[in-house]
Amino acid sequence: MGAENWSLAEGFLIVGFSDLPQLQVPLFAALLLVYLITLAGNLLITATIYCNLQLHTPMYFFLSILSFIDICHTSNIFPQMLAHFFQEGTRMSMTECLLQVYVLGGMLCTEVLLLTVMAYDRYVAICNPLRYLTIMNKEVCVQVAVGSWAVALMYPLPYILLTSKLSFCGSHTINHFFCDLSALMKLSCSSTQHIEVIIFVLSAILTMMSFILIITSYVNIVSCILKIKSKGGQHKAFWTCASHLTVVLLFYGSISSTYIRPTSTYSMKENKILSLSYIAVTPMCNPIIYSLKNAEVKKGLRKFLLF
Numbered sequence: 563m564g565a566e567n568w569s570l571a572e573g574f575l576i577v578g579f580s581d582l583p584q585l586q587v588p589l590f591a592a593l594l595l596v597y598l599i600t601l602a603g604n605l606l607i608t609a610t611i612y613c614n615l616q617l618h619t620p621m622y623f624f625l626s627i628l629s630f631i632d633i634c635h636t637s638n639i640f641p642q643m644l645a646h647f648f649q650e651g652t653r654m655s656m657t658e659c660l661l662q663v664y665v666l667g668g669m670l671c672t673e674v675l676l677l678t679v680m681a682y683d684r685y686v687a688i689c690n691p692l693r694y695l696t697i698m699n700k701e702v703c704v705q706v707a708v709g710s711w712a713v714a715l716m717y718p719l720p721y722i723l724l725t726s727k728l729s730f731c732g733s734h735t736i737n738h739f740f741c742d743l744s745a746l747m748k749l750s751c752s753s754t755q756h757i758e759v760i761i762f763v764l765s766a767i768l769t770m771m772s773f774i775l776i777i778t779s780y781v782n783i784v785s786c787i788l789k790i791k792s793k794g795g796q797h798k799a800f801w802t803c804a805s806h807l808t809v810v811l812l813f814y815g816s817i818s819s820t821y822i823r824p825t826s827t828y829s830m831k832e833n834k835i836l837s838l839s840y841i842a843v844t845p846m847c848n849p850i851i852y853s854l855k856n857a858e859v860k861k862g863l864r865k866f867l868l869f
Contacts (some may be wrong), residue, residue, distance in 0.1 A: 573653040574746070578646025578739045579834070590647040596842045597640045603849035604629035606863070614862040620698040621687070622859075624680050625852060627707055628673065632845035635669040638662060639841050643739045659741035660722055666740075667718030670817075670840075671768060675710040677810050678772040684803040685779040689786040717768070721761050728752045738834055740841075745833075776810060805852045812847060816840035 579589055611617045611626045639662070646652055654662070687694050725743065728750040738745045743761075747754040783803060790796045816839035852859050 573655040573734070574659055574741065574749070575735045576642070576646065576652045576654060576739065576741065577735060577737055578643065578652065580646070581737075586647055590644065593640070593842065594644060596846050597636060597644070600636050600842070600846040601633060603846065603853075604632045606866075607849045607852060607859070610859070610862045610866040613866055617858060617862050620683050620703050621680065623703050624676055624683065624707070628676050628680075629849060631669055631672050631676070632848055634665070635673070636841065636845050638665045638669065639740045646739060654741055656726070659736075659746060660726055662741045663725070663743050663746070664718045664722050667722075668714040671717040672710050672714040673813065674768055674772045675713060677806070677813060678775050679706050679710070680806050681776040681779040681803075681810070684806055685782055688783050688799050688802065717764060720764065721757050724757045724760065728754065728757075738837070740837075742833070742837070773814075780807065801857075805856050808851050809844075809848055812851070813840070813844055816844050 579585065582589065607629045608626045611622045642652055642654075642662075683698055686697050690697065721743070725746065728747070729752045730749050731751040733749055736742065736745045736749065747757065780803075783799075787796050787799045790799060816836075853863060
């Protein structure tokens with residue numbers, strides 16, 4: 563009982579990358595650069611969309627929200643992660659730890675929902691262009707955005723509340739660079755099976771519904787593109803959704819590489835490296851992908867930078 567009280571009173575020790583002492587300097591420099599690029603890129607995309615009236619369309623409205631999510635997503639983890647390089651470990655109270663897990667879960671949920679909505683937006687734009695502005699009107703876009711945030715706020719609550727009731731004893735060291743829920747539950751001397759079941763069910767419902775809707779949208783999009791007789795028309799239609807499809811593949815690929823693996827192959831050192839794919843790499847690449855693959859965004863960026 564004394565160990566449990568001490569652990570909860572003193573908080574958890576986040577070790578970061580202290581198990582890689584020979585890589586401390588290059589890792590810090592690389593992660594700091596990634597964070598700065600992520601902030602600059604997503605702020606630039608958001609400002610460009612806001613200042614350019616030609617980009618005030620549903621697609622770019624959702625893209626600006628996605629950029630805001632990426633900023634919040636990385637800022638939830640990076641400042642603390644970078645602080646690890648200047649001390650042996652960072653202590654976090656139970657409340658701080660659960661808050662970080664809650665924000666992470668909410669941001670990932672919102673991103674899944676937004677990517678799904680953006681796939682539907684591309685479906686309507688390509689397969690039903692004459693009704694596009696009627697179907698994806700301003701009121702609908704705002705309602706979808708608010709609804710996505712509302713779902714995201716509720717999504718992590720069940721497993722956060724149950725985790726807050728766990729008992730902790732013995733070790734208080736989390737072998738990760740943030741308060742990873744799986745690493746946190748490993749420290750508990752209570753049964754976590756019910757929490758794992760709830761996380762699995764919630765994640766399965768969210769990801770499967772999203773995956774099915776995205777696949778359905780793109781099957782219909784491809785079908786519509788193939789019916790276009792002009793090769794130039796097919797090429798133009800394809801490139802209107804190429805950036806979104808690239809972001810979807812990158813996001814789901816990074817999440818899958820981290821969580822959809824056999825338990826026997828799971829190690830915390832590997833998990834720390836793989837977690838960087840969706841915490842660092844994906845948010846950094848999103849604005850770059852949209853800038854390189856979208857002519858309207860590139861044109862808007864040039865106007866904004868030369869203003």
